Amino acid sequence: xxxxxxxxxxxxxxxxxxxxxxxxxxxxxxxxxxxxxxxxxxxxxxxxxxxxxxxxxxxxxxxxxxxxxxxxxxxxxxxxxxxxxxxxxxxxxxxxxxxxxxxxxxxxxxxxxxxxxxxxxxxxxxxxxxxxxxxxxxxxxxxxxxxxxxxxxxxxxxxxxxxxxxxxxxxxxxxxxxxxxxxxxxxxxxxxxxxxxxxxxxxxxxxxxxxxxxxxxxxxxxxxxxxxxxxxxxxxxxxxxxxxxxxxxx
Amino acid sequence: xxxxxxxxxxxxxxxxxxxxxxxxxxxxxxxxxxxxxxxxxxxxxxxxxxxxxxxxxxxxxxxxxxxxxxxxxxxxxxxxxxxxxxxxxxxxxxxxxxxxxxxxxxxxxxxxxxxxxxxxxxxxxxxxxxxxxxxxxxxxxxxxxxxxxxxxxxxxxxxxxxxxxxxxxxxxxxxxxxxxxxxxxxxxxxxxxxxxxxxxxxxxxxxxxxxxxxxxxxxxxxxxxxxxxxxxxxxxxxxxxxxxxxxxxxxx
Numbered sequence: 001x002x003x004x005x006x007x008x009x010x011x012x013x014x015x016x017x018x019x020x021x022x023x024x025x026x027x028x029x030x031x032x033x034x035x036x037x038x039x040x041x042x043x044x045x046x047x048x049x050x051x052x053x054x055x056x057x058x059x060x061x062x063x064x065x066x067x068x069x070x071x072x073x074x075x076x077x078x079x080x081x082x083x084x085x086x087x088x089x090x091x092x093x094x095x096x097x098x099x100x101x102x103x104x105x106x107x108x109x110x111x112x113x114x115x116x117x118x119x120x121x122x123x124x125x126x127x128x129x130x131x132x133x134x135x136x137x138x139x140x141x142x143x144x145x146x147x148x149x150x151x152x153x154x155x156x157x158x159x160x161x162x163x164x165x166x167x168x169x170x171x172x173x174x175x176x177x178x179x180x181x182x183x184x185x186x187x188x189x190x191x192x193x194x195x196x197x198x199x200x201x202x203x204x205x206x207x208x209x210x211x212x213x214x215x216x217x218x219x220x221x222x223x224x225x226x227x228x229x230x231x232x233x234x235x236x237x238x239x240x241x242x243x244x245x246x247x248x249x250x
Numbered sequence: 251x252x253x254x255x256x257x258x259x260x261x262x263x264x265x266x267x268x269x270x271x272x273x274x275x276x277x278x279x280x281x282x283x284x285x286x287x288x289x290x291x292x293x294x295x296x297x298x299x300x301x302x303x304x305x306x307x308x309x310x311x312x313x314x315x316x317x318x319x320x321x322x323x324x325x326x327x328x329x330x331x332x333x334x335x336x337x338x339x340x341x342x343x344x345x346x347x348x349x350x351x352x353x354x355x356x357x358x359x360x361x362x363x364x365x366x367x368x369x370x371x372x373x374x375x376x377x378x379x380x381x382x383x384x385x386x387x388x389x390x391x392x393x394x395x396x397x398x399x400x401x402x403x404x405x406x407x408x409x410x411x412x413x414x415x416x417x418x419x420x421x422x423x424x425x426x427x428x429x430x431x432x433x434x435x436x437x438x439x440x441x442x443x444x445x446x447x448x449x450x451x452x453x454x455x456x457x458x459x460x461x462x463x464x465x466x467x468x469x470x471x472x473x474x475x476x477x478x479x480x481x482x483x484x485x486x487x488x489x490x491x492x493x494x495x496x497x498x499x500x501x502x
Contacts, residue, residue: 009450009451009452009453009454009455009456009458010450010454010493011456012454012455012456012458012460012461013454013460013489013490013493015460016460016486017490081461081463083420085420088419088420091419091420092416092419092420095326095349095414095416095419095467096416096465096467097326098323098325098326098327099326099327099414099467099470099471101325101326102324102325102326102327103327105325105339105340106340107337107338107339107340109258109337109338110337110338111335111337111338113335114335114338115329115330115333115334115338115473116327116329116338117470117471118470119327119466119467119470119471121464121465121466121467121470122414122416122465122466122467125416125463125464125465195464195466198464198466198479198483199462199464199482199483199486200483200486200487201483202477202479202480202482202483203477203479203480203483203484204483208466208479
């Protein structure tokens with residue numbers, strides 16, 4: 001049989017597994033991340049207890065390092081699918097816009113047998129590329145900042161992640177890049193999980209519409225929890241779950 | 251359906267260009283006509299050609315969504331002109347030829363060359379295990395396998411999936427929906443002698459299923475509603491399996 005591929009076919013499969021696998025781990029990590037940072041919802045004591053626990057048992061340090069490495073690996077391997085030429089990207093954007101708009105016009109005469117099925121996934125792909133680019137910048141910044149927070153205490157007499165520092169930073173204006181990062185991460189991750197599930201198991205577990213619905217539920221749930229967490233960190237809202245730790249307050 | 255008293259006046263914006271004519275410049279022409287009950291785009295285009303512009307080029311043959319020749323971009327989405335009712339569309343309708351294929355003129359494109367190249371690249375015919383014996387009884391096949399093969403064979407090669415594919419729009423070597431569907435059809439067929447290891451280079455190569463960027467438009471625009479995304483998932487898992495099997499074979 002003739003060989004079609006310019007590069008060995010096994011490379012395409014390996015690249016696909018690396019980009020999909022790293023994406024899966026990062027997306028699942030972000031769910032855990034929401035719970036960890038969400039500890040601020042119980043108040044500063046909850047947050048500090050969580051941070052101290054993770055640092056004292058050396059969970060935070062390797063996690064930050066591994067996630068940063070995976071983050072960069074995923075960026076490299078996922079970016080190989082983004083067309084390099086501006087002309088090509090413009091072509092794809094024009095195509096995706098046409099596809100997502102058609103069939104959505106208000107047409108009074110439309111029959112129930114219209115062959116125009118709604119299609120949004122092409123536009124979702126383009127937004128995944130855009131959010132990915134934003135994350136590469138803001139995510140790197142966040143990971144380096146957190147890396148400094150958890151690694152410098154190993155070398156000097158400095159506290160690690162602290163609610164006081166975090167809240168001061170977020171309140172001072174870091175809430176804006178973090179809000180953008182939150183939106184980008186949750187969108188990118190939930191759409192990515194949906195696409196990954198379709199790619200490998202469109203015929204296995206759930207229908208595509210069910211998977212799309214689950215994707216949207218995950219996106220909004222995590223976004224609301226993350227948004228609330230950010231508001232508490234910025235000091236705009238009192239911790240809503242503070243009553244959970246009231247018992248030990250006195 | 252609207253009666254003549256409330257009939258809509260449809261406005262068609264149609265791409266015009268004849269690559270054979272040196273004086274021809276790509277542009278759009280506007281045509282207007284009154285909508286009639288159960289009008290399809292094919293009927294509307296025929297009327298325009300008959301009464302307004304006899305030079306308008308578009309393809310058709312069967313008028314019943316089986317020949318696959320009347321596919322075109324309808325308001326930004328590939329669709330069969332014969333299967334699309336104007337009632338489902340707004341009053342303003344933009345018609346462009348399918349991208350990714352060679353333009354013959356106006357709305358007419360050459361899908362044949364693309365499909366022939368795809369068939370040659372993938373050797374899309376049964377590779378027999380044994381020489382044909384006219385006296386032997388036919389081998390039996392389970393209903394499930396026969397149904398799965400038939401499902402893949404329903405493809406009419408209209409090119410809608412290729413035209414809607416983001417990757418196929420920028421990389422003309424990609425096998426796209428129709429090509430991958432064809433490969434899967436032969437991989438499922440027990441009469442075909444090719445092993446998964448032999449298929450590996452085609453399916454997993456950089457023109458195969460792992461080049462797919464997952465925009466999912468192919469399945470949404472397919473006029474025959476083929477389960478293309480399920481076909482890709484099948485190809486991905488089978489290729490992954492073949493990879494591990496191939497590795498363990500070598501180790502033994």
